[in-house]
Amino acid sequence: EPEVTQTPSHQVTQMGQEVILRCVPISNHLYFYWYRQILGQKVEFLVSFYNNEISEKSEIFDDQFSVERPDGSNFTLKIRSTKLEDSAMYFCASSDREWDTEAFFGQGTRLTVV
């Protein structure tokens, strides 16, 4: 069964460093998302991406964040200068259409900022 793949599964980084989280969405999907989940809290939307541009973003997704689809298969989330409060589980998701469809989530990348 097709699945969304995220790498790495766990990343530890020092405050102020840049990190790139990587995702390979399901191959025939066109809509891509990043969500985050701070430990023990709910899953929060960060950004959606379609046709090589951001279609929606939340207040969390400030100038420190950026997304990119560098090739036909990868979808990345970059955090330019990590802060302690960026520590969370980051989920990538993809869907085959915009409405009336579920999003399929990857297994997540646990980011720990020290």
Added chain:
Amino acid sequence: AQKVTQAQTEISVVEKEDVTLDCVYETRDTTYYLFWYKQPPSGELVFLIRRNSFDEQNEISGRYSWNFQKSTSSFNFTITASQVVDSAVYFCALSGNAGNQFYFGTGTSLTVIP
């Protein structure tokens, strides 16, 4: 504004008991979609079900059933004859027609005791 409320933070049941997880949502959209996701201890988000606002038919899938009631803005999830493998955090989510992001509830942590 979109909002999902899962009032039950934690539930413990003994194996083979039935358990119902509550979900109440708020939206002004006339078309919207409701979802349940399971997050086992391994951390990934597993899609369980999608419902659109025009389809109030209840659904049964094996030991799982869902009761969607627009009159009370609820989309409750029942596990019949619970098993230890059902232990997980369960999230209810909503997406509307003004954007494709998902709004998640805070989750209900279910522990099934053998």
